[in-house]
Structures are given as C-alpha cells and as structure tokens.
Amino acid sequence: MYRDDGTPVSEDEHPVTRVLETKEPDYGFEHWIDLPSGTERWLSSNSAPVLSEDGDVEYIVVGFEDTTQLKEREDKLTSDKRRGLGLSSKQLFRPLLDVADGDMRIEVDEVVRLQDGSVLKYITGRGISAKELIDVFDQLYGVKNTRLLQSGAGECRVEVHVEAPTMSLVFAELGGQVKSLFQTNGAAGPLLTAEVPGDVEPRTAVQAAQKVYPDIRLESQELQYSPRLLYDIVEDVLTERQFTSLRTAYYAGYFEKPRKSTGDELAERLGITRQTFNQHLRLAEETVLEQLFDASGKAAR
CATH class of the missing domain: 3.30.450.20 (PAS domain)
Structure with missing residues (x-):
C-alpha cells in the first residue's frame, strides 16, 4: 500500500x-x-x-x-497542459484583410465532422458584418454553404459547411483546435490562434498547417494549463453520433430561445432523420445529466 x-x-x-x-x-x-x-x-x-x-x-x-478512474480525472484536471500557438499567413488572411476595418476577430466556436467527411464550423465574428463574413466564406474558402444564426450589436454567428481540408481539421487531427481564425494584433499583423496538446511540438503543428497554407509561420507559443474535465468525461461516455448531435445542437443555437436552428435543419445537416436526431439528443442529454448529478455528485459526496 x-x-x-x-x-x-x-x-x-x-x-x-x-x-x-x-x-x-x-x-x-x-x-x-x-x-x-x-x-x-x-x-x-x-x-x-x-x-x-x-x-x-x-x-x-x-x-x-x-477510485482509479476518478483519480485519473483529478490528475487530468490539475496537470493537463495545452500549447497555445499564434500563426500568420498572408494567403489565409488576404480575403479577410480586404474587409477588415479596425479591430476584428473571427472565432471558431466548434467544428463538427460529418459522416461524408465534410465539416460544420460554428463561427462568431466581431468587428465584421454578417454579410461581409458570409461573402468572404462563400466566395473565397470553397464553402458548400453558409447559414446565418444570429446578428446584432457588433457580433454575428454563422454556420459554415465546408469540405476538407481545413485548418480546423488539421488541428483537430493533432488533438487540438483552432480558437480564432483571424484576430487583429496591432502593428504585428493578424494572427490565427490555436491550441494543441502540450506534447505536440510546434514544428509538427506548423508542418501540418503548411499542407493547407504553405506560407504559414509560427509567431508565438505558450505552454498553459487548460482543464477540460467535464468535457472529457462527457466525450468518453457518449457515442460518437450522440456527441456529434449534442455539439451540433448546442452551437447551432437549438437550445436558445428563440431557437436559431430547428431539429429538421440539424437532422438534414447530419444526414439523419428527425426521429434519429431526437433520439441521439435525448440519450446524450440523459447521459450528461447522469454524469453531472449521479456519477459526479456521488464522487463529490
């Protein structure tokens, strides 16, 4: 012992x-x-x-x-390191610079990979109008289609359906994610910001990104702690289709009032029936609540 x-x-x-x-x-x-x-x-x-x-x-x-599993989760909460990266690319930023006027930030809220290999991106734009953001994606990024979810008060949210490869998928395959596709950075120029696991070398991430945009360069990096305990637990216990349905519903505004997306729209996006979508979503919600109130609650007590 x-x-x-x-x-x-x-x-x-x-x-x-x-x-x-x-x-x-x-x-x-x-x-x-x-x-x-x-x-x-x-x-x-x-x-x-x-x-x-x-x-x-x-x-x-x-x-x-x-308590082995609980201990592993506690260790992950306190020791999970993430590496923050700041990247630049004239090729990536050129169409966005054409519409940038002052401070602008385009955040990637979530990326959902569909069964056909295409991707749904949920994007929040600040300092750019909804029309400008949609026009940029529709015309210059090979997007299949774009759907406005919300607009107002200097901020807009869109759903972008895009074919691979994308920068978001590049980082997802490394176990990370793109945080912002574009953010102004004063005289230093705009940056794409991303996160990867702490054990992924910056050079590895840059080389993978250069397969999409050859002129990508690393401008900054920072090793940081980023606990994601509940997210990791939920991801572990849900099936892939349940997790995809839940993420898509959340980021597409399905749970908001008024709803930004209907169940029929999301089912069509995911290539499933409305009945199947409802079933995945109900089981996902039930599992999340079990983890929150049953498993986590018992562990806390």
Missing part, C-alpha cells in the same frame, strides 16, 4: 491499526497498490469497528472502493 507521494503506508498508519487503537471508524483512506500485472489501482477504504458489550473491538468491517 502506498500514499499519493509514493511512500509506503507503515503498519502504524494502516487504517485497521488506527481503528484497533482508537476504537473509532476511519473513513476515506486513499492509497494505491501494485497489481501483479504491473498496473496501479487507487482505492478508498472505510474501516469501522464492531465492539463487544465490554467495549472491546471484536472485529473490523472494511469496505473498499476502486
């Missing part, structure tokens, strides 16, 4: 020993053990005495809970 820091649990520190000495229960003792296979398992134990009429300990009841 070992503690979190790797030191062995001594006989005096063993919960059974303490219960024998104090005649009091010992709850929530966390430790890990080595299995014959060479793997580690984390356990949480509860030990409680059963006393005789004279007050002596007759025996001790011990219960164990395997």
Whole structure:
C-alpha cells in the first residue's frame, strides 16, 4: 500500500491499526497498490469497528472502493497542459484583410465532422458584418454553404459547411483546435490562434498547417494549463453520433430561445432523420445529466 507521494503506508498508519487503537471508524483512506500485472489501482477504504458489550473491538468491517478512474480525472484536471500557438499567413488572411476595418476577430466556436467527411464550423465574428463574413466564406474558402444564426450589436454567428481540408481539421487531427481564425494584433499583423496538446511540438503543428497554407509561420507559443474535465468525461461516455448531435445542437443555437436552428435543419445537416436526431439528443442529454448529478455528485459526496 502506498500514499499519493509514493511512500509506503507503515503498519502504524494502516487504517485497521488506527481503528484497533482508537476504537473509532476511519473513513476515506486513499492509497494505491501494485497489481501483479504491473498496473496501479487507487482505492478508498472505510474501516469501522464492531465492539463487544465490554467495549472491546471484536472485529473490523472494511469496505473498499476502486477510485482509479476518478483519480485519473483529478490528475487530468490539475496537470493537463495545452500549447497555445499564434500563426500568420498572408494567403489565409488576404480575403479577410480586404474587409477588415479596425479591430476584428473571427472565432471558431466548434467544428463538427460529418459522416461524408465534410465539416460544420460554428463561427462568431466581431468587428465584421454578417454579410461581409458570409461573402468572404462563400466566395473565397470553397464553402458548400453558409447559414446565418444570429446578428446584432457588433457580433454575428454563422454556420459554415465546408469540405476538407481545413485548418480546423488539421488541428483537430493533432488533438487540438483552432480558437480564432483571424484576430487583429496591432502593428504585428493578424494572427490565427490555436491550441494543441502540450506534447505536440510546434514544428509538427506548423508542418501540418503548411499542407493547407504553405506560407504559414509560427509567431508565438505558450505552454498553459487548460482543464477540460467535464468535457472529457462527457466525450468518453457518449457515442460518437450522440456527441456529434449534442455539439451540433448546442452551437447551432437549438437550445436558445428563440431557437436559431430547428431539429429538421440539424437532422438534414447530419444526414439523419428527425426521429434519429431526437433520439441521439435525448440519450446524450440523459447521459450528461447522469454524469453531472449521479456519477459526479456521488464522487463529490
């Protein structure tokens, strides 16, 4: 038996020993053990005495809970490193610079890969009109079609249906994501910002991006902590189609009031029937709530 820091649990520190000495229960003792296979398992134990009429300990009841999965999630929350990258490309930025007037930012909220290999991008534009943003994508980025979701107060949201390859897919295949497709950066010029896992070398990301835009250059990088615990848990427990339906519904404004997209529109986008879309969405919602209120709640208690 070992503690979190790797030191062995001594006989005096063993919960059974303490219960024998104090005649009091010992709850929530966390430790890990080595299995014959060479793997580690984390356990949480509860030990409680059963006393005789004279007050002596007759025996001790011990219960164990395997907390390995929970421990791994906790470790990911505190140690998940992400590498932030700032990239430049005249080829990528040229059509956007033609419409830029002052500060402008085009954020990639989410990317959903469809079964036919094409991609749905959910984009938020700031400092650019909805018409200008749609025109740029429709005319210059090989987009299949674009749909306006929301516009007003200096901000617009669009859904863009595009064929691969795209910068968003390049980074998705590296385990990362494009955060902003374009953001003004003063005299230094505009940047595309992206995140990749901390163990992905910047050179690897740049070389992959250059297959889409050969003149891509790395301007900055920063290693940072970026916990995504609940997102990772949900992604693990949902099927791919449930997760795709849920992400598409959320970023297409299906849950907003008034709705920005109907169930029929999203089902058509995903190439499934409305009934199948509803089923995927209902099961996804149920699973997310189970993780939030059942699994996570029990773990917290």
